[in-house]
Amino acid sequence: MPVPEIAESYTGSVNLVTLGATKEQGGTRSSTVTVGGARNVVYGGSPGQTGQKPVIAMDVLDAKPDDWPEVLIEPYKDVLDSPADWAKKCVEEFGAELICVKFEGIHPDKADRDSEHAVKVTEQVLKAVNVPLVLWGCGNDEKDNEVMTKVSGAAKGEKCLIGSVTEDNYKSLTAIALADNHFLITEAPLDINIAKQVNILVADMGFPLERIVTFQSTGALGYGIEYAYSIQERQRLAALSGDKMMAMPAICDVGYESWRAKEAKLVDAPGWGDVKGRGPMWEAATAVCLLQSGVDIIRMRHPKAVATVKNFIDQVWKS
Amino acid sequence: MILIAERINGMFTNVKQAIADKDKKVIQELAKKQTDAGAAYLDVNVGTAAADQQGTMQWLVETIQETCSTPLCLDSQKPVVIAAGLKVINAENGVILNSTPLNKKSDEEIFDKYVEMANNAGPKASIIALTMDKNGVPQDVDTRVAVAAEIVSKAMEKGFDPQRIFIDPIILPVKVPNAQVQPGNILTAMDQIRFLSEPPPHMTIGLSNLSQGATERSLINRVFLAIAISRGLDSAIVDVFDRDLINVVATAEMLMNKQIYSDSFLKVYT
Numbered sequence: 001m002p003v004p005e006i007a008e009s010y011t012g013s014v015n016l017v018t019l020g021a022t023k024e025q026g027g028t029r030s031s032t033v034t035v036g037g038a039r040n041v042v043y044g045g046s047p048g049q050t051g052q053k054p055v056i057a058m059d060v061l062d063a064k065p066d067d068w069p070e071v072l073i074e075p076y077k078d079v080l081d082s083p084a085d086w087a088k089k090c091v092e093e094f095g096a097e098l099i100c101v102k103f104e105g106i107h108p109d110k111a112d113r114d115s116e117h118a119v120k121v122t123e124q125v126l127k128a129v130n131v132p133l134v135l136w137g138c139g140n141d142e143k144d145n146e147v148m149t150k151v152s153g154a155a156k157g158e159k160c161l162i163g164s165v166t167e168d169n170y171k172s173l174t175a176i177a178l179a180d181n182h183f184l185i186t187e188a189p190l191d192i193n194i195a196k197q198v199n200i201l202v203a204d205m206g207f208p209l210e211r212i213v214t215f216q217s218t219g220a221l222g223y224g225i226e227y228a229y230s231i232q233e234r235q236r237l238a239a240l241s242g243d244k245m246m247a248m249p250a251i252c253d254v255g256y257e258s259w260r261a262k263e264a265k266l267v268d269a270p271g272w273g274d275v276k277g278r279g280p281m282w283e284a285a286t287a288v289c290l291l292q293s294g295v296d297i298i299r300m301r302h303p304k305a306v307a308t309v310k311n312f313i314d315q316v317w318k319s
Numbered sequence: 320m321i322l323i324a325e326r327i328n329g330m331f332t333n334v335k336q337a338i339a340d341k342d343k344k345v346i347q348e349l350a351k352k353q354t355d356a357g358a359a360y361l362d363v364n365v366g367t368a369a370a371d372q373q374g375t376m377q378w379l380v381e382t383i384q385e386t387c388s389t390p391l392c393l394d395s396q397k398p399v400v401i402a403a404g405l406k407v408i409n410a411e412n413g414v415i416l417n418s419t420p421l422n423k424k425s426d427e428e429i430f431d432k433y434v435e436m437a438n439n440a441g442p443k444a445s446i447i448a449l450t451m452d453k454n455g456v457p458q459d460v461d462t463r464v465a466v467a468a469e470i471v472s473k474a475m476e477k478g479f480d481p482q483r484i485f486i487d488p489i490i491l492p493v494k495v496p497n498a499q500v501q502p503g504n505i506l507t508a509m510d511q512i513r514f515l516s517e518p519p520p521h522m523t524i525g526l527s528n529l530s531q532g533a534t535e536r537s538l539i540n541r542v543f544l545a546i547a548i549s550r551g552l553d554s555a556i557v558d559v560f561d562r563d564l565i566n567v568v569a570t571a572e573m574l575m576n577k578q579i580y581s582d583s584f585l586k587v588y589t
Contacts, residue, residue, distance in 0.1 A: 196581035204586070238579055245587060246579060
């Protein structure tokens with residue numbers, strides 16, 4: 001008996017987004033990164049419908065982290081004070097295709113650094129590496145509006161992915177990202193209705209839908225990954241069925257969320273296996289799981305986890 | 320919802336006048352405004368006034384495509400007029416051939432001709448197929464569904480993707496004597512048509528025809544459209560300038576879980 005053809009087909013597709021601007025395009029990047037383009041679910045349809053390979057954005061913090069576990073500190077111990085060297089290491093040693101500069105240090109409850117600091121970090125990282133950048137604020141609305149608008153200006157023309165904007169705080173950063181020719185991250189708290197709403201609000205300001213990447217919020221393995229998975233999946237299905245307000249590529253924050261899990265970092269847990277392998281495995285498992293729901297960019301931290309996930313991506317998205 | 324905008328039609332006086340005067344501006348403005356209002360396709364109908372229908376169709380197509388890349392829906396009862404439009408069209412973004420019956424007394428092969436024209440126009444070309452055959456427009460549910468089934472199976476036989484077919488169950492004016500049973504019949508037929516293929520064929524209607532000659536036209540159109548969307552209607556030829564109507568589309572699609580809810584759900588078509 002012949003095997004019946006059961007592949008579903010869809011009318012829509014995920015938008016293609018190309019991050020980074022080369023010299024010819026008015027920036028200073030040596031290469032660009034294109035994500036999106038899927039015309040079917042992961043593992044579904046023909047090979048021609050898989051779209052671009054998902055990419056990993058490796059996290060670089062603007063200020064030395066004070067709450068990272070030893071296992072995560074170890075690979076970066078000589079560069080934690082220098083975002084530029086840190087970024088360089090990620091690109092040159094660990095093969096990062098994208099760098100995500102996370103401005104934790106500007107948060108009023110943390111180091112409370114000012115915009116001058118953030119601009120300097122941006123300039124240094126832009127100089128140190130040639131890959132496209134993701135520039136991500138601290139999550140405090142007031143501080144982000146003050147600092148990230150300056151960061152945007154410092155990277156003007158580089159076609160960075162900048163964020164994030166939310167339903168309650170989107171106007172300043174959207175306006176400046178539009179002016180500085182960047183791409184924008186729209187964020188929602190694991191709520192598909194709000195996710196769509198932010199996109200509509202941003203589009204209402206004249207920001208092109210084709211320059212948006214969505215962030216639905218992420219839950220790590222054991223900490224709400226099923227919610228994140230189902231939201232990502234719903235977004236992907238909406239994109240495939242032609243909903244233009246949901247047709248953006250998606251970004252996940254796997255690094256931060258995975259390393260919050262006690263399973264990833266608790267040293268004194270003999271029954272759980274060696275902590276050195278456990279943390280990276282937790283991060284990799286979270287990433288691999290979410291990749292199957294249909295995400296395009298994953299923020300990650302541990303080089304071992306990055307290598308594992310890259311291997312997975314190369315096998316599933318064979319070019 | 321695939322909205323096909325109805326205003327570029329020689330039956331409207333300003334379009335008729337524009338055709339007579341070869342006034343491009345009127346046509347191009349209509350094309351832009353309808354696109355801005357959410358049209359996925361622009362219907363193009365030369366009307367009955369123009370002596371040279373083929374030439375007029377070509378002029379309209381060229382005029383619209385000079386300034387607007389929204390795909391067109393070439394609307395004529397005469398295949399030669401549609402063929403004339405296809406000669407000059409850029410169908411890269413798609414085109415709909417509007418429309419063909421299953422067959423006609425005078426032309427048994429008319430459907431096949433449309434399939435051939437669509438295939439020649441490119442992979443994104445679709446056809447509106449009427450649930451109508453050589454015996455005319457069926458009055459009952461079963462014959463309507465049977466004709467639709469024949470259309471879908473004929474398309475499949477010819478290797479023409481049923482997703483490129485828009486079944487039009489032909490909506491008649493509700494005010495015509497004895498026609499009041501028809502809207503209900505059409506809805507019942509739609510219930511069955513959507514199971515003819517997987518994924519289902521598109522279904523479309525010329526909505527404004529329903530309220531022809533009646534009072535409260537917009538209200539009649541809106542209510543019927545809401546019910547029809549619940550039965551699987553996914554396209555309609557409409558007046559996209561009727562904001563109340565477009566709001567009904569957005570709301571009905573949201574309630575049917577075809578569109579994800581957001582607080583600004585009414586803005587999805589603009």
